[in-house]
Amino acid sequence: MMQDQASSYIFILLAVIVGFSLASQAGINSQLRVGLSTPIQAAFISFAIGTIVLGLIALKQGEPWFINEGFNNIPWWAWAGGALGAFNIAMSIYLVPKLGALALAISIVGGQVIASLIYDQYGLLGYPKIEL
Template sequence: MQTWYVLLAIAAGAVLPLQVGVNSTLRQGIGSPVVAALISFAVGSACLLAYAIASRAAWPSAQMLGKLPAWAWIGGALGAYYVATAILVAPKLGAANLVCLTITAQLLASLLLDHYGLIGFAQHGINTARVAGALLLVAGTVMIVKY
């Protein structure tokens, strides 16, 4: 079962640069990174709605929604920021530079979230191996962005 999740994660990572390229093309065609991001989210929302209906996903009750912490509602805003920013900077940085920079930032932020067990993540302390891996990723990013 773990292998299935690993494959899903790899596939999700592989489609990110494709998404950026498609969204950048959309931006070029309509002229606005914000409107391109909005269109991207609208299409994505329609796909998720269709999947939720088709899979007969359980809808949350008002009581369930009311129990959520206030910060649980910002995920869509964070996604919108990422998509709009990627659409804006991808034509300037290129796919490899954008992906290297965002993955490095994701890893560094993830190490902190895991270390302190924040926002629902299990606590996994920072250790020498994790720091070494992060430094290798930073070094690789510098090599790709600089050369």
């Protein structure tokens, strides 16, 4: 039990670090936009760098790529994650100079909370069903 509680604290700390990273990422990408023409170009560069980093990590892991037993069982909507990521990054870059860090973060977290309530209540998108 004690180890589970310690693991929970570590996971929460990691989630807080992710939140800090997201707030930082929006500001960093907004500055990238200043040197480029549009939020879309800045998002593209951000995704390209992220893709290279993740590709190098995936290669280093040495796991087989793409095709495995579960490949045919992936739901059609699971492929939308990259598109949602592109939308999130591009909109964050666009909105940072208009809203600032705090209003952007509060708005994003508000949307996440609303979506999370729905996903947990109905067990959507692979989340466990956890009634309110």
